[in-house]
Amino acid sequence: MVTSTEDMRVTQFMARIERGEKIEATDWMPDDYRMVLVKFIQMHGVSEIMGAYPEKEWVPKAPSLRRKLGIMSKVQDEIGHGQLLLRVAEELAAPLGATRESMIEDIYTGRIKFHNVFHMPAPSWADAGVIGWLVDGAAIISQAALLDTSYAPYARVLKRICAEESFHMQHGESIILSLAEGTPEQRQMLQDAVNRWWESLMFFFGPPEISESARVMLKYRIRERTNEELRQKFLTRYVPRIRSIGLTIPDEALSYDRNKEQWTYTQPDWQRFGEIVRKNSGPMSQARIALRKSAHTDQAWVREAMKRTADSVHVSVLGK
Amino acid sequence: MxxxxxxxxxxxxxxxxxxxxxxxxxxxxxxxxxxxxxxxxxxxxxxxxxxxxxxxxxxxxxxxxIAVKTSEDVDFFAVEFDRDYRRVDGYSDNARRWKAFKQRAMEIDEVVEDVKHAGSGNPEEQITPGDGFATESAPTQKGR
CATH class of the missing domain: 3.10.20.520 (Phenylacetic acid degradation B)
Structure with a gap:
């Protein structure tokens, strides 16, 4: 009896998805739809926040005041995107008992993963440039592919994020163009950074095989492109540009197969990067997570004090 | 709620x-x-x-x-029957019918634009332009 009602609701829900309707937070949804969305959006939000760390390392060391202002704005955008995304995730996860606090705690208890690229070091200013150019470039491709997602609150947030990412794109390109136009040392610095990031970038899009959660996401039209399709799009857009400024891509097997209309490339070390993400065991994972943890725990008293003040001052507003 | x-x-x-x-x-x-x-x-x-x-x-x-209703509630947002009598497109035949009277159908945007300018405007501009019989009829209207 219960099952048949449930089945009917699932059927109605699938019909909505297939009609191309968008789902709102208050609508009924199957558990696996909710679960897979919570995990995916929380990971996206947490990756935005952890993604600010490699770049924030360059705020005090930016080579000019304008560059400092630019990279500061970017760091602020990333944290802002994290906040927007966590709002969407925590609302979906509220029936499961999750809160903003628990979603942040998940970072340092290891219950949520974040993108492999943000576990890696950014030792030079060229790394800051390559993060803005290629890492953001890869992120923009994956986010743009989600704009049509069936979950409306996520789609709305992505629209805003993509609009701001267009600044990130120009910002990253501006940094790397300055280096590419510069001295042989600056060009070498840029080449070294590309060498450091290339394998991470290939890993970023995820394995070519379609995982179980990817299957659920395709079924519910949470996303419509596979990992491999997005990696191919990235290669088509960026390989010619990287080469046009005289840089070498550190993959001798990289070539475009005209017959298959596909790029052939060396597979990244799936095992090694997979472990970095699962165990937070990358070169910078623990240091950045420790910073995130101290930001959260050391300031817990501020959040509580603000809440207490608000409760005593704004009794009438919230009717409490 | x-x-x-x-x-x-x-x-x-x-x-x-x-x-x-x-x-x-x-x-x-x-x-x-x-x-x-x-x-x-x-x-x-x-x-x-x-x-x-x-x-x-x-x-x-x-x-x-904030109280919420979403498209999930199909009945709430249902438009039970054709409501073109409430919309501009329900009266699209006006243009053709005005033409028979050698007049042009009026649109709200041009009225808004018109009242931005001082002066009475030119009555001749109300006649269907560029169309054979409208031009012929112009003197008759003028002479009235």
């Missing part, structure tokens, strides 16, 4: 954010923030949504005070 008891289990309250970008436009829903108070919600909303855009006014509303 929505089932909101479950939403306030965290430390802070959720607020919905509305921005009025232009004084003559309505406030537009832009998203949601988590904050300790309405004052903080305004500040967080400015930081989240107005880092670049210029705005005229900003509202934050505790989420629990």
């Amino acid at each position: 929505t089932t909101d008891s479950e939403h306030s289990s965290g430390l802070y309250e959720a607020y919905e954010v509305f921005v009025q970008y232009d004084v003559l436009e309505p406030h537009q829903y832009v998203g949601s923030v988590l904050a300790s108070s309405t004052d903080m919600a305004l500040i967080v909303a400015r930081e989240n949504f107005l880092r670049r855009d210029k705005a005229h006014s900003l509202w934050v509303v505790p989420k629990q005070f």
Whole structure:
């Protein structure tokens, strides 16, 4: 009896998805739809926040005041995107008992993963440039592919994020163009950074095989492109540009197969990067997570004090 | 009201954010923030949504005070029968019928544009332009 009602609701829900309707937070949804969305959006939000760390390392060391202002704005955008995304995730996860606090705690208890690229070091200013150019470039491709997602609150947030990412794109390109136009040392610095990031970038899009959660996401039209399709799009857009400024891509097997209309490339070390993400065991994972943890725990008293003040001052507003 | 008891289990309250970008436009829903108070919600909303855009006014509303209906409730939003009698396109044959009287159908935009300028305007411009019989008939109308 219960099952048949449930089945009917699932059927109605699938019909909505297939009609191309968008789902709102208050609508009924199957558990696996909710679960897979919570995990995916929380990971996206947490990756935005952890993604600010490699770049924030360059705020005090930016080579000019304008560059400092630019990279500061970017760091602020990333944290802002994290906040927007966590709002969407925590609302979906509220029936499961999750809160903003628990979603942040998940970072340092290891219950949520974040993108492999943000576990890696950014030792030079060229790394800051390559993060803005290629890492953001890869992120923009994956986010743009989600704009049509069936979950409306996520789609709305992505629209805003993509609009701001267009600044990130120009910002990253501006940094790397300055280096590419510069001295042989600056060009070498840029080449070294590309060498450091290339394998991470290939890993970023995820394995070519379609995982179980990817299957659920395709079924519910949470996303419509596979990992491999997005990696191919990235290669088509960026390989010619990287080469046009005289840089070498550190993959001798990289070539475009005209017959298959596909790029052939060396597979990244799936095992090694997979472990970095699962165990937070990358070169910078623990240091950045420790910073995130101290930001959260050391300031817990501020959040509580603000809440207490608000409760005593704004009794009438919230009717409490 | 929505089932909101479950939403306030965290430390802070959720607020919905509305921005009025232009004084003559309505406030537009832009998203949601988590904050300790309405004052903080305004500040967080400015930081989240107005880092670049210029705005005229900003509202934050505790989420629990917003009642919701979505397209999930098909009946609520149903348009039970054709309502073209309420819309402009329900009267699209007017243009053809005016033409028979050698007149042009009027549109609201041109009226709005017209009243921006002083003076009575030219009655000849009301006649269907560029169309054989309209030009022929122009002197008759003028002579009236």
